[in-house]
Amino acid sequence: MQAGALWADVAVPAGAQGLAALAGSSHDVGVVGYSLGGGLSWLARKHGLATNSITAIELVTADGRLVRTDAEHEPDLFWALRGGGGNFGVVTELELELHPVTEVYAGMLVWPWERSAEVIDVWGTWTTTAPDEITTSMRILQVPPLPDIPEPLRGRQIVVIDGAYLGDEAGGREVLEALRELGPEIDTFEMIPPAALLALHMDPPEPVPARGGHMMLRALTPEAIDAFVAAGGPGSGSNLLMLELRQLGGAVGRSGESHGALDRLDGDFALFGVGMVMGPGAAEAIGRTLDAVMTAMAPWDAGSAYLNFAEEPIDTSVAYSGEAYERLQAVKARYDAVDVFRANHPIAPATSGS
Ligand SMILES: Cc1cc2nc3c(=O)[nH]c(=O)nc-3n(C[C@H](O)[C@H](O)[C@H](O)COP(=O)(O)OP(=O)(O)OC[C@H]3O[C@@H](n4cnc5c(N)ncnc54)[C@H](O)[C@@H]3O)c2cc1C
Known part of the structure; x- marks a missing residue:
């Protein structure tokens, strides 16, 4: 699906094909923001966070490249986007796994x-x-x-x-x-x-x-x-x-x-x-x-x-394991060193020694 899609745009046509998306509780939440941030659905305890059902992401990176990333292509970027939110580029398209569920x-x-x-x-x-x-x-x-x-x-x-x-x-x-x-x-x-x-x-x-x-x-x-x-x-x-x-x-x-x-x-x-x-x-x-x-x-x-x-600024590091946060900081430094992309929940730059 393309960026800008709301959950109703995805869950309804998916349902018509006998498939369920890991949608949130609201029909008009954006699929990209929700999915990059985690994504807690009504099927979450069975199928996990929606972000981990993303199979590929197309985005424009800070250096102006249009990139399609997945487990095989620029895997560090693919890893970081799934839970690291809007810190790494402008997402234009997401590919999501759907689940065969009719009722x-x-x-x-x-x-x-x-x-x-x-x-x-x-x-x-x-x-x-x-x-x-x-x-x-x-x-x-x-x-x-x-x-x-x-x-x-x-x-x-x-x-x-x-x-x-x-x-x-x-x-x-x-x-x-x-x-x-x-x-x-x-x-x-x-x-x-x-x-x-x-x-x-x-x-x-x-x-x-x-x-x-x-x-x-x-x-x-x-x-x-x-x-x-x-x-x-x-x-x-x-x-x-x-x-x-x-x-x-x-x-x-x-x-x-x-x-x-x-x-x-x-x-x-x-x-x-x-x-x-x-x-x-x-x-x-x-x-x-x-x-x-x-x-x-x-x-x-x-x-x-x-x-x-979290609707107010918080220390974002608490949302991840220590190891994952350090890796997010490294990916941010590699793909967007000058902080072009300021997400709602920013990844803080690594300080020397961290
Ligand atoms: C009524 C309501 C119900 C909700 N229910 C749930 C729920 O059931 N489960 C759940 O997990 N969450 C739920 N949420 C929270 C929701 O997941 C977050 O508010 C999420 O940030 C919404 O994303 P958005 O794209 O709609 O918002 P936006 O404000 O557009 O995006 C939020 C952030 O996502 C990033 N982003 C968005 N689009 C792009 C893009 N194209 N490229 C790069 N980065 C992008 C940006 O960092 C942006 O600041 C709910 C929220 C509301 C208002």
Whole structure:
């Protein structure tokens, strides 16, 4: 696919051919930015980060060459682009591996947010034994009272688990049993085509002004759950639209010989909180809540980061292994020594001695 394509441009035609792309939760996120940064899809725990499903990349490099790079051609550049983001050139085309999938068992389970602690506790335990075939997200949501939001959710405060299971309905039912025992008031899991996963998370249909914050977490202890709910659940005074934990592990956590610079994500859950910036002062107010959430969760900080979820400048080296970051710095020095390409998450130049 060519640069500029959004996930809907790829996932829908792929689906028509009986194939699934490792698309993110939103139909209008750019395939290139998402894929170069990592790419956490609803099939991630089975098939890994989208960046490691890239098979070739065409780009214009800092010296003006149009290069097609893959495992055989300029392999260092190919390695660096896969997870190293937009630091190495302007990508014009990506070649991606697709997966033969015609249907997945997917949907959401919803409870009132008063049950957040109990639901997160059961979900957190469930994630420790869930098979790689299922990838889920858990969110505390304060749904705005907007007319285009379906009535059962509009204006409500809820806790939601959504996700997708790669397999048939009987297998999916078995896997979800422990979560269903919590008696969700809404349960939409059913067999759907993979392209329909673009609507699963109910991300806004158009870009909206928002401010987000991220932290990578280790295992969810009872104390971590209490801190999470106290920061974003009932009684917290939170102004966040969403406080989310994405289930990691499985193939997302495993290294691979053929992987790029972002080999794996080092953490059990990726936390992402976001609020809508609807007027003057809102960005600052949301920033204060996000700071409070990060402070509350600091004892369980895995110390790494997933750069696609980091919306503010951070020390990018924490997102990679030490060895990978040094190699990224070396590739940057070789292909773009004068820093023509300034990505949203830059690779810092190597200092002498590093
Ligand atoms: C609603 C929403 C839902 C999301 N859901 C998910 C999700 O499910 N999983 C997930 O992993 N992430 C998700 N994300 C995060 C998303 O992956 C990042 O925001 C990503 O950076 C978006 O890439 P983009 O191309 O749309 O944005 P852009 O801002 O256009 O690009 C981001 C960066 O990518 C690089 N880049 C983009 N295009 C090129 C190019 N042609 N050549 C070179 N470099 C380029 C640049 O460094 C650029 O700064 C979501 C984001 C949103 C807003």
